Amino acid sequence: QVQLVESGGGLVQPGESLRLSCVAPKSIFSVYAMGWYRQAPGKQRELVAMFTSGGSTNYAEDVKGRFAISRDNAKNTVYLQMNSLKPEDTAVYYCYARELPPRAQYQYWGRGTQVSVSS
Secondary structure, eight states: OOOOEEEOOEEEOTTOOEEEEEEOOHHHHTTEEEEEEEEOTTSOOEEEEEEOTTSOEEEOGGGTTTEEEEEEGGGTEEEEEEOSOOGGGOEEEEEEEEEOTTTOOOEEEOOOEEEEEOO
């Protein structure tokens, strides 16, 4: 099995920042696209930020200019820097891995880390 381990969530006030981390096995890190999703209670899981297969990044419109995804290949880690947090950002954030083409068959999820932004 593939284990993605998230960390860095917490409770913050609006305007503050958090950095989430996701550590993946090296065997998957190099051949999977990595990103972040989030899910608020009672809502569908939605894309937050993602590295595409071409190495560029995609962001949800609501987080553009505030969040930044990055990676450290030496540490097999993907980060999500979240600045200017808003109450609407409150959700469980999940690390996500999608197998790259041509196979593009598998995907994996972390267990999630809670981000709470109080008003």
